[in-house]
């Protein structure tokens with residue numbers, strides 16, 4: 001096999017190798033923008049999947065407090081989808097969802113917990129546990145998205161994403177509260 005190499009121009013190109021700072025910065029910024037868009041597609045898929053998963057959790061929940069918390073967060077989730085679409089619009093991009101393997105796994109885990117538990121306090125405790133893992137994933141995602149948007153100077157996107165981040169944190173806290181108030185205690189009693 002032939003393996004031809006052309007060495008004729010390598011020396012003369014050496015002087016052109018150094019890039020100025022501004023072009024390096026703009027390259028980094030376009031890479032960050034790409035990453036930002038990828039993360040946005042991921043969370044868009046995740047939020048849409050949650051609008052189908054949360055109703056199943058509501059159906060399997062028993063505690064009124066838990067049902068209220070989930071119903072409230074389902075409404076918020078629908079609004080969060082609109083916000084992600086607004087961020088896409090702001091970027092001048094079409095809203096595209098890209099399958100989020102992590103969220104798919106977390107939802108599968110929630111479904112299998114609900115299938116394994118009988119309705120009641122134990123099932124509620126399982127729903128809370130799965131729900132909190134989901135919220136923590138979302139908190140991590142929106143935290144990153146906010147940071148990226150800030151670095152990229154996308155102020156409108158920061159405002160939209162920060163609003164959702166606050167809702168995810170509040171949803172997580174609400175689930176902790178519901179768990180502490182009743183469910184875990186009841187589940188322990190049932191266990192006997």
Ligand SMILES: [Fe+2]
Nearest residue numbers: 047077080138
């Ligand atoms: Fe969400």
Ligand SMILES: [Fe+2]
Nearest residue numbers: 135138168171
């Ligand atoms: Fe959430």
